[in-house]
Amino acid sequence: MDGLSAERRVYSDQKTSVHALGWLNFFLADIQTGVGPFVAAYLAASHWNPRDVGMALTCGGLVTVALSPFAGGMVDASTHKRRLIALATLVLSMGAGLIALGVRRPIVAAALLLIGGAAAFLGPAVAAITLGIVGKRSFDRQFGRNQSFNAAGNVATALLLAGVSWLLGLRSIFCVAAGLAVPVWLTLRKIKPATINDAEARGDGEHTASGGGFGDVFKLCADRTLLIFFCCAFLFHFANAAMLPQLGEMLAKGNQRVAAPFMSACIIVTQCVIAVSAASVGRLAGIIGRKPLLLVGFGVLPVRGVMYALTHLTGALIAIQLFDGVANAIFGVVSILLVADRMRGKGHFNLAQGALATCVGLGAALSNTYGGMLAHRFGFGASFVGLAAVALIAFVLLWVGVPETLIATKAD
Secondary structure, eight states: OHHHHHHHHHHHHHHHHHHHHHHHHHHHHHHHHHTTTHHHHHHHHTTOOHHHHHHHHHHHHHHHHHHHHHHHHHHHHOSOHHHHHHHHHHHHHHHHHHHHHOOOHHHHHHHHHHHHHHHHHHHHHHHHHHHHHHTTTTHHHHHHHHHHHHHHHHHHHHHHHHHHHHHHOTTHHHHHHHHTHHHHHHHHTTSOGGGOOHHHHTTSOSSOOOSSOHHHHHHHHTOHHHHHHHHHHHHHHHHHTTHHHHHHHHHHHHOGGGHHHHHHHHHHHHHHHHHHHHHHHHHHHTTTOSHHHHHHHHHHHHHHHHHHHHOOOHHHHHHHHHHHHHHHHHHHHHHHHHHHHHHTTTSOHHHHHHHHHHHHHHHHHHHHHHHHHHHHHHOHHHHHHHHHHHHHHHHHHHHHHOOOHHHHHHHO
């Protein structure tokens, strides 16, 4: 009977942890949405020009870039992944609180430094906990489910913040965002430490993770498929990251009061698509493979950029966010699955995630500077076309240079 009771307890803890994973992604999305796209609209409404907004966001993004490989290696080595998430969430809330104090450049710089540093740890830690709990066989399905909860959290927060900003102003958004760390901490307590297999969480490697030394980085560099995909990811986010903030800037210049509700509407459209489709993307990626889905996700991005340049109608701009939802649902799920494919049995899943996050962060950071300079000199229409051209290059490189990793893994 004791053995049966212990088995039931383990099953119950496992079920509780898996359930909590979904809500962890939901509440993490809450706080990240609060300190994400709304920053650009807030600064633009406070009379920052597009170039300065782009450079500020770039500086915050470069902090994420610099810390991402270290963060991935640290997650590989850590046996306290829940604590990493709790600490990173605390830092995020501190950054949101600083922005609420005002838009003086030293304050904004310090806030973006904190936000960028925390962001480097959250993605790898959540994915590692997921892999450690459900294992590689269920990772595709569970990671897609995580993304659905994340998108639902974004929708809920966008609605909340739209109402708050309408009643109390844009600055109030960041006060609310700081408080959203509390449900994250409460949810982390529901994830049972005993259900997280640390060896499984770093990719089922037979050795102890070293924490991301140079030798481990060189091993990643030996994987040609992974390197080419990292270049594709860089270009994808170089094209993608500036589009939504620039929409917010464009509207904030004309009417500050409707800037936040407009941004909320755009976020809601995107995240509704992700919430509905992410779980299916995870399942489908295990059936038809990674590359066909990635080609669809990369292919809609240049179309989106061109369409932004062709219209300034508010309703049309919001509708175009459907393409953003498709692209981000696919990239958010399938990119991590591709990394897991390449790292299976090698023990560096989170280090590779950190390297991917570096490419994503660098692309996103430079995107804001590139898009901001184009918008400042030539206008928002030219900026969207320039971003679409980069997206087309990313699509071609993916098509030509990245093979199907699911087939290769099965063959191994």
